Amino acid sequence: MKRRVVITGLGPAAALGIGKKDFSEGVYGLKTCLAEIPKSYEQTYKFKSRYFVPRPKFSLTDIGFHKSVEGMMEEASRLSVLCTKLALEDAGFQIGSGENYKQVEGMENCGTIIGIGMSSLQTAFDSYTAHIAETEEGSNPKPRFNRMVIPMLMTNSPAAWISILFGLKGLSYTINASCASGSYALGEAYRNISEGRCDVMLAGGVEALAERKGAIMRGFDMLSTLTRAKDGRPQPFSPQRSGFLFNEGAGCVLVLEELARAQTRGAEIYAEIVGYEAGSDHYSIVQMDPGGDKIAGLFERICGGIKVDYLNAHGTGTMMNDDIESGVIQRIFGDKSKQPYINSSKGVLGHSIGASGALEAAVTALSIQESRIHGNLISEPMDNLNLPLGTLEASIKYALSASYGFGGHNALILFKRFEENG
Template identity: 80%
Template sequence: MKRRVVVTGIGPATAIGIGKKDFSAGIFGLKTCLAEIPNSYEQNYTFKSRYFVPKPKFSLTDLGFHKSVEGMMEEVSRLSVLCTMLALQDAGFKISNGDKYMQVEGLQNCGTIMGIGMSSLQTAFDSYTAHIADSRVSASEPRSTLESTLNSEPNPSLNTNSNPNKPRFNRMVIPMLMTNSPAAWISILFGLKGFSYTLNASCASGSYALGEAYRTISDGRCDMSLTGGVEALAERNGAIMRGFDMLSTLTKAEDGRPQPFSHQRSGFLFNEGAGCVLVLEELERALSRGAEIYAEVVGYEAGSDNYNIVQMDPSGDNIASLFEKICRGIKVDYLNAHGTATPTNDDIESRVIQRIFGDKSTQPFINSTKGILGHSIGASGALEAAVTALSIKESRIHGNLTFEPMGNLNLPMETLKTPIEYALSASYGFGGHNALILFKRYLEDE
């Protein structure tokens, strides 16, 4: 018999808010945070897209972690640790400082599954530049073990330089670039001994991670999971953003607003860094410790377009088949759509919605969180799942920041109050990775 799985903690970190309270206020208040691209981005290239969403600003040392630990992380791992602490605190777990790491009570039989899309590359770029320039690193004698590094003061010559135009080769470049690092640091710093790994499904990575975590608990492999998605694409010269710009996937709007599901849409808004970790628990375990429950996870479906490395299948057949499987016999009240604001993707997604749910009068409420947050690639699915769970808990649906909306879509323009029984979060990624997660309002008497 499958076990029931519930969401008991939400830990988001975005430009509009860090932590559930500020994040929720920003989302339902339709707050945005856009910045113009700096001059340093256009030394050798002229961008068609003129705006991006900056990464959130924070310090792990302010949360009690030693600065030597933070110095060994790329931005994506720093985000994963921050979001984990926020999620655990939100879920009601007691966290205290240990001799080296955090001490957390009640995390027995807990797994970690994190999704990432591309991960951070700044250290790789700097180290490569230093390597081919044959830079000489004046560093102290290398320490023999990671343990000695954790207990030491960071050596600035190993990581950064007082002259930002003269990169140094970072001796920790390999562990910093390992794609398993976001999950590994969670288990190391919070004392978790359960299975721990990352997965990659491009823009659907956060949703895949959440779905797989749901399955592991439902199937009895663990009782709890820390799961979600993180992404950090910040690079001081804008090379990663340029890559997306050259694919013509980014918004060309004069004000930077992407406007998903609008006739004015021209591409997505680049988000250079964000993350979200959710605490999933087996229902009886959550009840036994008196946890607040946001929503119950009751379904997960994933599939592949097998069509193109950067384009959705125009037929939408695979996505439609996932909807048919997960919605069987269920009335969906709310759909947090993928909604990138790219002309082709929004058109395909809207046709699938109409194919599954009929016309506007019979469709669930539909919105796109990317219209507020921009597109954070591997983190987007987790952030949107968090919004979906919050919407169920609070009976609220955020409005769409969209003008001239596409026809025959049930798109609320303002945040509204409405009861939600079932809600879906949808993610579709480069390479044809598709995922749907079904949430349900938790009722004590069921």
């Protein structure tokens, strides 16, 4: 018999808010944080997309970690540590001083799974420049080769630093499934608890694509995936959409617990996770399968005849993806009058690749607990989709969060309002 898994802590960090309170106010207030691309981005290339979402500004030294530790991390690892501390505090855990770093009471055997899409690359770029500058002239001032470049670039580092800094001895690893990475991490954490391998897990996603010259954003721009809107608003599920809004850095970690353990310590429960499905389109490295058959199959397996009240859709704002996703929604749920409420959090937050699924899971859990759904930042919705334009009050029993990534990685997580008797 599968064990019940509940969400007891949320640790989001994004430009519109760090921590549950500010993040929630930003999302439900439909607050956006856009910045124009700097001139330094266009020294050799003219961007078609003119706006991005900046990374959140913070320092780990301000939350109790020594600057020498922070200096050994790239931005993605810094985000993972920040989000973990926020999630643990939100879940009511006491964080004390351990033999080396921090110690969390009752969490010694906690597992950690963090999703990441591409990871930070600034240290790699700087170190490579420094390496070739040793034999080439004209570099002034001479860049620095970082002797910690390897541990800083290791894709396992965001999960490893969580285990190291918080004294966690359970399983620990990162998972990569492009834009679905955060959802995969949460789904695998759910499985570990429901199948009895762990009692508590820290899971989520981080991404840090900030780079001083804009090379990473240029890569997406050259694929014609980024919004070309004059005001930067991506408008997912709107005829006015032209691509997604690039988010250069964000993260979210959630605390998942086995129900009896959470109840024993009197934890606040946001929602229960009751299903997870994942699969591959096996179609293209950058495009969704136009037929949407594999995604539709995931919906059919996870819904199982239940009535879904709310769908936090993938909703990137690209022309093809939104068409395919809307077709699947209509195929599964019927016409607009029969569909759940649908929104795209990427219309507010931008698209943070590996972090997006975790941020959207947090939004979904908050929506269930608070019985409200944020609106869609669009001027005109696509036909035959149940897209509220403003934030509204709504009782939610079942909700879905959907993530689809480059390479055909698809994932759905099913949430339920917590009820004592299931």
